[in-house]
Structures are given as C-alpha cells and as structure tokens.
Amino acid sequence: MRIRSWLATVAALSAAAAVTACGPPSDDDNNDSGSSGTDAKTATSAEDFGGMSDLEAAAKKEGTLNVIALPPDWANYGAIIDAFSKKYGIKVQSDQPDAASQDEINAADQLKGTDRAPDVFDLGQSVALANTDKYAPYKVATFDDIPDQFKDPDGTWVNDYGGYMSIGYDSDKVPDVTTLDDLLGPDFKGKVALNGDPTQAGAAFSGVVMASIANGGSADDIAPGVDFFKKLKDAGNFLPVDPTAATIESGQTPVVIDWDYLNAAETAKLPSWKVVVPEGAVVAGYYFQAINKDAPHPAAARLWEEFLYSDEGQNLWLGGGARPVRADAMVAAGTIDQTKYDALPEVSGTPVIPTNEQTEKMAAYLADNWAKAVG
Known part of the structure; x- marks a missing residue:
C-alpha cells in the first residue's frame, strides 16, 4: 500500500x-x-x-x-x-x-x-x-x-x-540495507546507532517497536525487539552513542535508526546518506x-x-x-x-500505530528489561 x-x-x-x-x-x-x-x-x-x-x-x-x-x-x-x-x-x-x-x-x-x-x-x-x-x-x-x-x-x-521509523545509512561506508536483519552482519560491526534510550526517548522507543515487528512481535509484544538489540550488541554492531548530525557527517554513526524525517534531513548534507523504511516493519x-x-x-x-x-x-x-x-x-x-x-517519502506496507494502552504496556516492559538486555 x-x-x-x-x-x-x-x-x-x-x-x-x-x-x-x-x-x-x-x-x-x-x-x-x-x-x-x-x-x-x-x-x-x-x-x-x-x-x-x-x-x-x-x-x-x-x-x-x-x-x-x-x-x-x-x-x-x-x-x-x-x-x-x-x-x-x-x-x-x-x-x-x-x-x-x-x-x-x-x-x-x-x-x-x-x-x-x-x-x-x-x-x-x-x-x-x-x-x-x-x-x-x-x-x-x-x-x-x-x-x-x-x-x-x-x-x-x-x-x-x-513520521515513520526508518534506517538511515551511509552507502559509502556500509552495504545497502533493506531489512533490519542486514544490520546483524559483520559489515556493520560498531556501526549501528539508535536515537536515544528507549525508556526515555520516543524515537528510540519506536525503533525497538520496529525491530519487534520485524522479528515476529507486535504492538502487544515488544520483547522480540529487545531481543534483536541484544543480538546486535552481542555481535558487536550496536553503538552506545546518541547519534547527531555531527556524528553522522563525521562517520562516527554510519547507520542510524530514527524517524524518517530526521534521517531524510541528512541526505541534503551527506549525498551518500540513504533512508529506508523496512517493508513489513512499518511503524508510525x-x-x-x-x-x-x-x-x-x-x-x-x-x-x-x-x-x-x-x-x-x-x-x-x-x-x-x-x-x-x-x-x-x-x-x-x-x-x-x-x-x-x-514530496513526502513513499512508504510501502501497512503501518503499525501503537495505541496509548499498548504504548504503556510496552514502556513497562522496557523499563524492566532494556537495561538487563542491552545495558
């Protein structure tokens, strides 16, 4: 769609x-x-x-x-x-x-x-x-x-x-990205950042929701998203750094999970920066x-x-x-x-929009489990 x-x-x-x-x-x-x-x-x-x-x-x-x-x-x-x-x-x-x-x-x-x-x-x-x-x-x-x-x-x-949750990446530094699972590969070691702590920042929270949807979870079950970031950390690919325009342009954070409008803003500054909203994991x-x-x-x-x-x-x-x-x-x-x-980006797939009740339930799970899994 x-x-x-x-x-x-x-x-x-x-x-x-x-x-x-x-x-x-x-x-x-x-x-x-x-x-x-x-x-x-x-x-x-x-x-x-x-x-x-x-x-x-x-x-x-x-x-x-x-x-x-x-x-x-x-x-x-x-x-x-x-x-x-x-x-x-x-x-x-x-x-x-x-x-x-x-x-x-x-x-x-x-x-x-x-x-x-x-x-x-x-x-x-x-x-x-x-x-x-x-x-x-x-x-x-x-x-x-x-x-x-x-x-x-x-x-x-x-x-x-x-907006929609997305993956922004520097195509001069990493291979093309189409799915979240791509980020688990060896080419992404020490290169993947999430915009904030999901227990405190809305963008990071929705990034974990996106990872959950991509791994069989739902807006009622964010656990697979937490598990994905644990795998990302265990692979040595997860960067414990809050990305900014400066870290993107300097190459410190060549892959960023963030809102599409924030990732898209970087394309004007860094021509090699690309943005993808993974099909099958569209979170609004x-x-x-x-x-x-x-x-x-x-x-x-x-x-x-x-x-x-x-x-x-x-x-x-x-x-x-x-x-x-x-x-x-x-x-x-x-x-x-x-x-x-x-000019808004085209997005394919049916978006997941968590309800207020689902958000409160997922926030409680993150409060209890994020630090233990990812640190």
Missing part, C-alpha cells in the same frame, strides 16, 4: 484512547491576563483572554517562551522558533536541544517555581502518557480540525507531527504537545500552541519532512504547501 494520507491511514488503524484531563492548576503569583481578567494559567482557549489579540498582548507582556529538547534540525524546529519569535517579538529560550523526552519532565520538576522551567513540552508517546498530571488543558483555535484520536478531548495533550508515530501547568510564561505558552497548530506552523513542520496532524483538513481547505506535501 502506498501511504500518502497520513491522517486517513492512522485514523483507520489507530484506536488510541483519550487520557482523562487533569483539573485546572492552582493560581500563583503569575497573573497575566487579557481583557477578560482570566488568569493565563487557567485559560483553556484564546477566548478566555478575550480573543487572539488579547492573548497575543498578554504573551508579549511576558516577553519570553522557554522551550526544551527542540534541536534546530528536528522537524524544522529551528525555522519554527525563528518564525514565532519574529512574528510576535517574543524571545525563545531553547534549552537542552538534544535532550530526551524524559529530560523535559525532569527539568520541569527540578525547575518548578523558577522562571527557567519549560513552558511547553514536545514528548514521545510513552513519556507523554505517563505524565498527564503535569499538563494544562488548552484548546487551540483549530482544535476541531484535529481528529479525535489525536487529542485529549479537553486539550490536555494534542498530537502535533509524525506522533509526538505529543502539551503546556506545562506550572509554566512561568503561561500566555506565551498558549500563543506558541496557537502558532504551532495554525496553517503557518503546520506547514513549517511539513517543511522539515514531518507529517502535520492537520494535514487532511489543510488539504481539503487548500492551505497546505502542496509541493512539500507531495
């Missing part, structure tokens, strides 16, 4: 359950509000501020937005941050750009009550679902465009962009967007969400090769960047 309509495909296959929204956060000394007098920390829509212009005014008054774990070359986040800052005149403080999803939560806990805490989160599914009590419910203006299976009904979390996934209920800049956090889910923000993600959550609605409205949309 040639997959083009990301949302239509996922909607047909995903049974992701909604997570119960947390209650409104308590008030504190930060009381930025619009003409309605609503505390920004309790606002659940722009209307609570009196409208978008009042939300924008409140955000500009705060003057700063703290983001975390957003590498500039990840899904075009560098351009997204620049566009938001230029559009609204708000300084974006981007901390720990190469951090994992769990690091975002840890930072929120450690910096709670300070003006350095993250205002917003961009999280992999397993970490996102384990921390819903930390989020503030908020519905962006385009909330109704987002299919129900990709959002909490109260806006506590909302899927933002997605979305990241989760949420507002920190203890955000030091609550109005700016909400304006950021409005920007991300606007046509402009969604097309910027598309510009990074990621599939925006509002793609189908934007196609219907004629507001999508059609050239970039048509």
Whole structure:
C-alpha cells in the first residue's frame, strides 16, 4: 500500500484512547491576563483572554517562551522558533536541544517555581502518557480540525507531527540495507546507532517497536525487539552513542535508526546518506504537545500552541519532512504547501500505530528489561 494520507491511514488503524484531563492548576503569583481578567494559567482557549489579540498582548507582556529538547534540525524546529519569535517579538529560550523526552519532565520538576522551567513540552508517546498530571488543558483555535484520536478531548495533550521509523545509512561506508536483519552482519560491526534510550526517548522507543515487528512481535509484544538489540550488541554492531548530525557527517554513526524525517534531513548534507523504511516493519508515530501547568510564561505558552497548530506552523513542520496532524483538513481547505506535501517519502506496507494502552504496556516492559538486555 502506498501511504500518502497520513491522517486517513492512522485514523483507520489507530484506536488510541483519550487520557482523562487533569483539573485546572492552582493560581500563583503569575497573573497575566487579557481583557477578560482570566488568569493565563487557567485559560483553556484564546477566548478566555478575550480573543487572539488579547492573548497575543498578554504573551508579549511576558516577553519570553522557554522551550526544551527542540534541536534546530528536528522537524524544522529551528525555522519554527525563528518564525514565532519574529512574528510576535517574543524571545525563545531553547534549552537542552538534544535532550530526551524524559529530560523535559525532569527539568520541569527540578525547575518548578523558577522562571527557567519549560513552558511547553514536545514528548514521545510513552513519556507523554505517563505524565498527564503535569499538563494544562488548552484548546487551540483549530482544535476541531484535529481528529479525535489525536487529542485529549479537553486539550490536555494534542498530537502535533509524525513520521515513520526508518534506517538511515551511509552507502559509502556500509552495504545497502533493506531489512533490519542486514544490520546483524559483520559489515556493520560498531556501526549501528539508535536515537536515544528507549525508556526515555520516543524515537528510540519506536525503533525497538520496529525491530519487534520485524522479528515476529507486535504492538502487544515488544520483547522480540529487545531481543534483536541484544543480538546486535552481542555481535558487536550496536553503538552506545546518541547519534547527531555531527556524528553522522563525521562517520562516527554510519547507520542510524530514527524517524524518517530526521534521517531524510541528512541526505541534503551527506549525498551518500540513504533512508529506508523496512517493508513489513512499518511503524508510525506522533509526538505529543502539551503546556506545562506550572509554566512561568503561561500566555506565551498558549500563543506558541496557537502558532504551532495554525496553517503557518503546520506547514513549517511539513517543511522539515514531518507529517502535520492537520494535514487532511489543510488539504481539503487548500492551505497546505502542496509541493512539500507531495514530496513526502513513499512508504510501502501497512503501518503499525501503537495505541496509548499498548504504548504503556510496552514502556513497562522496557523499563524492566532494556537495561538487563542491552545495558
């Protein structure tokens, strides 16, 4: 099957359950509000501020937005941050750009009550679902465009962009790759990297899911994926290194298991870099967007969400090769960047999209078994 309509495909296959929204956060000394007098920390829509212009005014008054774990070359986040800052005149403080999803939560806990805490989160599914009590419910203006299976009904979390798990490799340094089993061969000794720790990073988690599907497992059974990485380690092929653009271009990590939009971004920098989504092991996934209920800049956090889910923000993600959550609605409205949309890689096979319940079960298995098997 040639997959083009990301949302239509996922909607047909995903049974992701909604997570119960947390209650409104308590008030504190930060009381930025619009003409309605609503505390920004309790606002659940722009209307609570009196409208978008009042939300924008409140955000500009705060003057700063703290983001975390957003590498500039990840899904075009560098351009997204620049566009938001230029559009609204708000300084974006981007901390720990190469951090994992769990690091975002840890930072929120450690910096709670300070003006350095993250205002917003961009999280992999397993970490996102384990921390819903930390989020503030908020519905962006385009909330109704987002299919129900990709959002909490109260806006506590909302899927933002997605892709397919892939294998990227330097064809000048290793033979052509078509399946995961190829990576077990002697030509790949000390050459295969996974993007992060799967107990903490969403990309790595989905990489293990892909390995499981390729080895007879399923979204209900991630054990074969863990076994595959143990074999990879025992063969001396697994690199305990978090890959980056620098390690790829230097040759330190000539094979990387990561999202297709991240691997595809390297092809423009390294002509010998190739990307394959293994047939029979097609794993799709979305990241989760949420507002920190203890955000030091609550109005700016909400304006950021409005920007991300606007046509402009969604097309910027598309510009990074990621599939925006509002793609189908934007196609219907004629507001999508059609050239970039048509340029998305073709994928063959039926994708596996783990449900929220399956993700939680697999995350528990990884927590108990990954370190013992792979270290």
